[in-house]
Amino acid sequence: MLCNRRCNLRCTRRTLSTFAAGFLATVALAGLTGCSNKVSSGGGGDTASGGGAGNSAPANPKTLVLGFVPSTEADKIAEDAQPMADYLSKALGVPVKTFTSTGYTGLIEAMASGKVDIGSLPPLGYVLAKDRNAADVLLKTKRHGAITYHTMFITRADSGIKSILDAKGKRMAFVDPASTSGFLIPASYLKGKGIDYNTFFSQTVFAGSHDGAVRAIYDGDEDVAAVYDDARNKLENLPAYKDVKTKVVKIGVSGEIPNDTISVRTGLDPALVAKIKKALLDYAASDEGKKTLESVYEVDGVVDAQDSDYDPVRVIAKSMDVQLSSLDTKKTAASPAASGSPAAGGNPAAPGASPAASATAAPASPAKK
DSSP: OOOOOOOOOOOOOOOTTTSSSSOOOOGGGOSSSSSOOOOOOOOOOOOOOOOOOSSSSSSSSEEEEEOOOOOOOOHHHHHHHHHHHHHHHHHHTTTTEEEOOSHHHHHHHHTTTOOOOOEEEOOHHHHHHHHHTTTTEEEEEEEBBBSEOOOEEEEESOOOSSSSSGTSSEEEEHHHHHHEIIIIIIHHHHHHHTTTTHHHEEEEEOOSSSHHHHHHHHTTTTSSEEEEEETTTTHHHHGGGGEEEEEEEEEEEOEEOOEEEEEEETSSSSHHHHHHHHHHHHHHHHHHHHHHHHHSSSSSSEEEEGGGGGGGHHHHHTTTTTTTGGOHHHHHHHOOEEEEEEETBBSSSSSOTTTTTTGGGSSOOOOOO
């Protein structure tokens, strides 16, 4: 059943009919008991290099574009991220502009086409971008001292639902088809239990952002949702949602997921990539940087990362047959061109502006995470 709900959710129904039947036990999620089973990744790494990404974007662009996926409203992300862009501009000696995609896949496409140079990609987004030869991981985030996070299933405290498996016939809100914690992990968990979410729930929607999914539960528009742990933090300081942690409760937590990446588009000059990495590490260690990272994505630091860190996500995505081409980008994310994002050559319309901001009345559509 498709609908336009009053909370402005982007309602998009997708089936799992094309997903592979097998769910690999070696990366199966922990039972949703609040405990986690850590999945290990293999050795070896991948660093950004000047390899081609299938586009004509320059290796040393005159302007760099810093891209984000929506965790909250696009204009809020742009505002919070501006100090980072300003710092990078000074440290690198070139203008740095921000871009917030209206969806997770929009950022992948922008990096693949050379229109975004530095991207804050969630785990699945990075894996899909890497498969496109569009991105190389540079750093990964550290949140509350940890380099992993979880999917959190939530419901209203008065719903009577005690676990996601109690939600048969209820209304379910995922975040976005390219979100790791907001779709891939919960969908694979259900798949592992022999459950097809298309038939298990009476209605399935994609909220477009994690805070949008939390709002949907708080407002009673949906019954259960899958978000990152703890997406409620984004709303707790808002007067209208100050009691969000009382009204919206956890009913399960997944196993550990590697944190979000800061990646660069494939094809950038290695010397420039090294400067970007140093600048980001220096900024993250500063007082201003800590404040900015916290306000944008609740991040308290960044550390070195390598491609193999995301092998667990890659294995799950493969077992679920998730490919960028299988995601409905027209419905889940506006392309950069459609939302006024960077024009050809990598430059947004205005310095520091989020091209999607003015076009995003509802919570912007994926994985943060």
